[in-house]
Structure formats: C-alpha cells, structure tokens
Amino acid sequence: MSIQSLIQISDKTALIVPETKLELSYFQLNSIVYHLQSIFTNSVSPLSRKGSQKQLRIATCLPNGLELVASFLAVATAGNVITPLNPKYTRSEFVGYLSDLQTDAVIVPRYGHLKPDSEVVSAARAIPTKPFIIEIWYDTARSLLQYEIFHPETLASMYNSVIDKSGLPPKEAGSQMPGLAKNTDIALILFTSGTTGKAKKVPLTHSNLTSSMINIIKSYKLRSRDRNYVIMPLFHIHGLQVLLASLASQGSVVVPNRFSASKFYPQLREWNFNWYSAVPTIHIILLNRRLPKELKGKLRFIRSCSSSLPSAVFTELESSFGCPVVEAYGMTEASHQVTSNNIPFHGKIPRKAGTVGIPQGSVEVIIIDENEANLNKCQVGQVAISGPNVTLGYLQNESANKESFFNFHGKRFFKTGDLGMFDNEGRLVLKGRIKEIINKGGEKISPVEIDSVVSSHEKVKDCVSFGYPDKKYGENIGCGIVCKNGTSLTETELKTWLQGRLAGFKLPQKVYIVQELPKSPTGKINRRLMSQVFGLDAKV
Template sequence: MFDRHYAVWPKGVPKHLTLPATSLYENLELSVRRYPTKPALIYYGSALSYAALKDHVDRLAGWLEHVCGVRRQDRVLLYMQNSPQFVIAYYAIQRLTAVVVPVNPMSKTEELRHIARDTGASTILCGQDVFAFAQPLLGHELQHAIVAAYADYVTPYHLRPNDIVQPDVVAAPRMPVPAPAIAWNDTLAANHAAGPHKATHDDWCVLPYSSGTTGAPKGCLHSIRGVTATLFGSIAWNPATPESVQLVTLPLFHVTGMQNSMNAPLFNGATLVLMTRWDRKVAADLIRRHRVTHWRNITTMCVDFLSDPDSANWDLSSLIGIGGGGAPMPKAVAAKLKEFTGLEYIEGYGLSETIAATHINPVSNPKPQCLGIPVFDVDSRIVNPDTLEELGPNETGEIVMAGPQIFLGYWNRPEETAQVVFERDGKRFFRSGDLGYYDDEGYFYLVDRLKRMINASGFKVWPSEIEAMMYAHPGIREVCVIATADAHRGETVKAVIIPNEGATLTPDDVQAWCRERMAAYKVPRVITFAESLPKSATGKILWRVLQDEERAAAKPDAAD
C-alpha cells in the first residue's frame, strides 16, 4: 500500500471510508425526506424544491418503464446541456436501476449512432437544441425519444424579479415535437407510477464514454458502489453541509461534474445553482445572488473568469471552496484568485475509468500544478510502462491506481479491458496511460501521456477517432492528428493532411466539413498540408514523430 502521503493527510479526515449502502435514488429520497421544501435546484432565478424534484423524477421514471419499456440494467442515453431536466432524467434512470449513458451534447449524429449501437440503448432523453442530431436514429438504432425545452423550468421574465441573463438555448420557447418522439412535459403529465425501486451496490449504474488508449470511444462501466465511493469521498475531503450552495458550471455529462457538482451535493441536501452555458459575468452574478459556497470548474473557466476587467469588483465573499482540473492552473492565475477570494485553487486528478478523482490536493496543504495525493482507499503507484516494475520517488513512469472507484471494464471489450488492468498485492490496478511521478511527500505530478490523447480545455480528444472521420473526406488521402499548443485551451487539435491527387483543399473548407460531422471541440483548429508523412517499415504513420516535432517547435528556444 502506497502510504508516503499519509504525513500530509488532512487532519481529522479518516483514511478509510465506510460507504453508505444506499443507491443514488435512495440518496435523493433521503434528502427529500429531510429537506422537502428546500431548493434542490436553482436555474436562472427559478427554484425547484427537493420534493418537486423527486416528484418529477418519479413521473418520468414511470413513463420510461411503462411506455419505453426500460428495465433493470438497460442502457438509456442522456443527451442534454446542464439543466433541471438533466438532473431529473439522470435520477429517473437510476430510479429504475437502469444505466445512464451520458452523451456530450456537442456530439453529432454519427457519434450518437456509434454509442447507441454499442450500448444497445433504445431510448434517448435529449434537449430540443440537439434533437435534430438524434432524430435520424429514431426507428433504427433508437425507438423512443423524450425531448426537453430548458425554458420550461425557468419562470417567465414578467413573473420574477432580478432578471438573470439567459443563453439563447435556455430562452428558446418549446417547439413542436414530431412523432414518434414526445415532449418532456407530456411524459410528466401522463403521471405513470414506476414500480418498486430495488438496487444493490453491485448493480450497474452509469456508462460514460472514453476512448481508453486507442480507437473509437469506449463505454466505462461503473457500479453503484464505485459511484458512491467518489461522491461520498468528495464530501468527506471537502466538507460541506446542507447549507452549501454549489455553482454548477462543469458539464454534468462529464464524470467530474456528475459526481462533484450533482451527485455529492444532492446526497448532502445542498443546493445546485445550474448554468447551461458558461458566461463569466452571469457566474459572478449567481455567486453574489445565491451566496454560492463551492465552485468546481476547469482551469480555463477560472482563467476566463478572472480575466474580466470587472473581476476585482465582484462579490465573491461567500465562496469557501474552489477547485477543479482539466489542465494545470497557471501560478499567476492562482495567485490572483487567492488575492480576490483568500482561497487556494484545489487541483485534482481522475478519469472516466475512475468516475472522478483518485488524487486531490489536501485543502490545508495544496501544491501548485500538482495532481494531489491518493484519496480514501486508493493505492496509487508509479510503474515502468514496459515492465510494470515499481519506481521510486521522482522517477517518471505510468500512474496506476487501485481502489473502489475503478471501473468494471470497457463495455463489451474484455480484451481492451485486460490491456489496462493488472493484479498486484491482491489488488486490481488500472493503468491510466498517463506518465508522471510522485515527490518525497507523496504528491503526484503529470508529465506526459502514454495515451494518444489531446486535452482541449478539459475535453478529451482522441486523434484516431478524428482521423477515422476525416478519411471520409473525398479530398483527403492521408491525415495525422496531433496536439498543438493553444494559449487559451492549453492544447488544441492540429491535422496534417496529404491531399488526394487533383484535390483543391483549404483549411477553411476542411474545417467547415469537419464542423458538420463532429463536435466543435474536436474540429482541427490548425490544418497544414504535406507531401508525405513519416512512416514505419510496415507503413504505419509515425504520429509521435510529428508530435515531437510540434512540441520542439513550440519551445521558446526553438528558434535559437
């Protein structure tokens, strides 16, 4: 057991957690019994109590069971922006002991098709803003669609004081929903009653998608036990009370937002202040209005927030905890944040395969640009990626970890699961694919990635997936996707293309083609053309050669 970090373990915090035996839905039930009239959600000035939240969850679950035929362990796609409907849909699926498949709302039709086919899901719950991408799947991969208008949970302007600026997608009125899809409000109006809730910690719970190490996106299957480990751990590591108010700006389809900004606060009886789209001025307004106490974000959000010329005048006095990850927090930004709030930015580290954090900085003793230390019941080590031999402090190798939150495996991919897990000391370790080291005190640091992955503002982009899609372009003969430095996003996507003979391509044309077929964060921001690509003796494109050249060119002394 790795215990070097115990010397800096937070005082008064246990090293082992006895996990509650309740399911996610039962967590909500208990909060409703304790705080029925308390606001569970606040959405652009409109509140939904805990009792009302559960009522909507139960009625939606009844429709899913009786009309859509959702049964225990069935997979259900959840394809929405942050909204009350996302939270309600998530817990309605849990109510049936089915499996939530959270889908990035930036995904397009072909990306949806892959996930629908891979999971065998027949039902999707989606926002009306993205329904057009799901509609072609109805009658084919999908049989049922429930379409939500976010405006339904916002009180009209003339009925509420202190108007808050809403993004267009929230202000948009409800649109007609063509059959066989059905409008969200119609499912609730039907008032179907779901059957008894029966769940154990071994039941499947959520199936977020990650590309793992190579190839098309893969589902990371988690049990209720694993999800409970990180949501309960979040509360124990960053103490909160039912009076806590959480600003929700992280996307809820992502495991960090799902666990730290939704499941943990609802377990605790706290209040969620939801934002559908990031807007720094609106975020500051919401912090002031609702006396927000906790805010989890990605580093780029915090950078944008503090770059506003008015940020020094914002009332942030209610904040008692702020942190996140996605990319190392620049020291200058962390210093500015501490000047404005008196708070340290607490960085952490986790993956889709670990359903949020396995490492977090101690609140009382954080280190900058650091992943943190292994949290409750996590045994994390550094190993040689070729031999799995354990390495010592300050030696760079692959970060591996064992713990209750480690996924059950990649959905229907036992061989690929076997490639990323191994047994040692009677424990099942997961290979993160990330290169790092730990210092003498047991703090872990990220150095590089074994995985071929691009981290664009916290969104994970998998080059092989982008390449596979770009090869469908009639003018592209060969393409290699790599990461390139970006002042705002940290990293962004670059495509090096060999055009087909006679093809006339421009970067703008290729980007426009990509925008029609893939999520915006995946579209290459930089496109160059070449006569050849480096290849191995077997003809395999040597992407790492291009990546190394790109990083070398980006170094400050590259021109010397």
C-alpha cells in the first residue's frame, strides 16, 4: 500500500495547531497537500523539470506543525523521498547530511533565505548538488500553504505559488488522498543515531511505513474518535508513525510546535486529546508537574517507546493519569513499531510492566545466539526481526548490511543489536544494547537492570548506569543520578540503599549526582558516551 491509499478524505477534523488554534478537516488537509504537490507536478516549477526522470530527494528543516506534516505528505505522495532534519543541527552537520543525501531541495520556513545566520541555507549552498531552497508558509486568506522556490546559488526567486490559482478537483468523502507514489517507492530516508562512526541511511518504502501504520492502528484499536497529542519530533520515526497511524485511522492529531511541559495540561483541557506516545524522559517531566484533578482519567491510554521505561515511572504514570500505560518497542529500521503490550481487555496476553509486549501484526521476532541459532523462551540473546515493515537495507553501506541481515528458514531477518528474551507467556523483555553490556571481570551486566533498581529509589528522578574502563576488572560500573525536586541524595546513601537490592558485583563503583543528564533531541541517553561525560574514559 502507498501512504495516500490509507488516508481517506472526509469532513472530520484531521489536524489541530494549538499555537494558532487552526483546525483542519481531512478535506482541507487534502487541499493543502495537493497544492504543495504542484512543486513537483507544475510544469513551470524548476523541481518538475529536475524530477522528470527520478525520485527527488527533499530535506526539510522545519519545527513540528502544519508545514512539516503537509510537506511530508506532499513529497511522499508525489512519489519523491523526504528526509526531515533536526532544525537544531549545526552548519557542519547540515553539510554532512545534505551531502550524503545528495539533496535536490531543502524546505525551510518563510524568509529563511534572507537570514544571514541560517545554518541550513548556508549549508545547502555549500554542497555539490546545489539544492533549491523552498520556503513555505500558511496563507490564511486562501487556507493554503504557499511556497516560493529560490535559486541555490544566487537565491533569486524562481517561482512563487501565490501567482497560481488553486485548482483542486472535487473530492468526495471516502476517496483517498491524491498521489503518484507506488508502494515500492522509497518514501522516507532517515539517519540512524550513529553511536559508532558515520550515521547510516535507512530507506523506508511506502509499503514499509503503511505496514507499521496498520500494526499501530490494530495494536491500540485506534478509531476516528481518538485524538493523538503528537509531542515527539517529526524528524524521528516515532513521531512520524504515531501521526501517520492516527491520520490513517481517521482520528485527529494535535501537533504543537514543540513539547512544553507547562502547556501539556492546559492543552489537554482545551483540545481533549485522549492518548499520546513519548519516550520515558517526557513521561518523567510530566510527572514532575501535578496533574489537575479534573483531568485524571481523560486519557484512554499512554504509550511509551524508544527506550526503557523504569517500573517506578510506569506505576506512577498509571496512578497519576488514571489510565493504562502500554510499553512498546520500535526502531527506525522497522518503520517504528516491532512489539507492544496489549491495551487491557484486548488480546490474549495481558500487558506487564518491564516488558515491551508481543510482536504485532505482520512482524516476526526471534532471539538468536552468536551463531544465529534460534533460542527458547527465557534464554537471552540478540533480538532479530522480520516483516514487511523492515527496511530492505542501509543505503550505500554493504558492510553494515552484511553484518546486520541474515536468512533464517527462508526469511530475511535484521539483527537489532538489542539483547532480550521472551518470557513464558511470549512477551519480549529487553536487556539492553549488546554494545552497552558491561563486562566486569567476565560478568556480563545489563545496565537496564541497574537502572530499574536505582530508579525505584524515592528520591531519584532520572538515572543512567554505564561501563567505564577499569584496570582490575576491564570494566566497572558508573551511575549518573538526577534527584527529584526538593530532595537530595549522596553517593554513600545510594550505595548503602542498593546493598541487598543488587548483587555485589552489580553495585555501581562510582555515583555522580548531577542536575541533568545529556540526552538526544528524542530523549535518549547514549550510554557509551557517559564515561566521557564523567571523565572516566581514560585508557587503562
């Protein structure tokens, strides 16, 4: 299936922008997307001529909002490839990503080409492919996103959509969003986080994405009356897929321009969304702000994904919000969702805190040993996945493909790099990244296990355990701690409290009490960099 084949046209509310209180129906969103598609279909557009023989590669440098949602839909459904980039990148990072992508055009906010400090425009002008600069903005009078295309070198205006009359074919309710894309076309290229060496390019086809969208819809029984609050960035697969799944289910999405803890509860009261999906960091931030009593029970469920959710946070979330929390497991290479716990009263296998549930829909998951042999339940090994949602392979990286993919019983599986096991009821339990496992004198220790225990301390707001070089053991255990507001904790107090809760060889040797832990834009902590952060990376 293509993305446009899953998004039906109707008069139901599709998208809400809380900052401007703009509400768009699926009819209106379709009009906006159709108008933006003319970037590629209008014969006088320079992008139309450039893309006549190939899929164009379009990057965006936009915050969350209508502009990014519509750009994604317009580029992908027109049969081209989109890569949303983090607007906070530096110029050198933009140069690297845009060069690697061989970008044909970059979409930026209005007047972006005039800003002398625009990192992305400066980067675009410096790369060999000389991508066009496309500015977009919302035209209130015509209820459309307008665009202007600028020459990559002179920045002279080459085409402005305002001079066009918006010609939209009549669309009946129930018809699908227009588009030229085929299910085998690449729709999206994302970069992995690149914890080791150069980031890898992950191509995802329409079929990959729609397969995962359908799995998400079925996992949470998404319906047209559901309203999703999209707080994950849309340059990340997590944010994109919960948005697309909501649109494919005819639900509505509330898309703030960024996550703000102070605005979450007021916007819940105003816009009545009934679910959201986020990383544990965001859940923890929200728990630090007291939920107004009248809002308890307003959410149908809360979804947690992209990193491990401490059991103490799971319990506090359910108690505070008065709704079930469902943990899921996803990654870029799988078009996001791999497994998920079931919502209460749905599915034969009940959800369980500390697990990420069962494979959903068409996804297959196995646990393998170092020789790629399948392991039994309760045996720990590497998680491997297969299914129509899984990428066909990294672009221009045969060595990574050879290392990451293998055949098992006639099917192609992807090695995730995660350690895990299935419990007796078939739920997946993650034990951490293989490259993050701490090897202390031959003892293999999961940092996730240590995090789970440390985070249950009543004064701990956030924590991360990690390995660092040690002359005696090869590696030893460090732990960074953030205390809850108004509390304090010493290294000695924590170490004393941990005795009896962790085996002696698992106890952190060094504990750091800090104000905050360094995280990525999506709320993830890179454990492998923690020893550097705390000055423990010296060779021994």
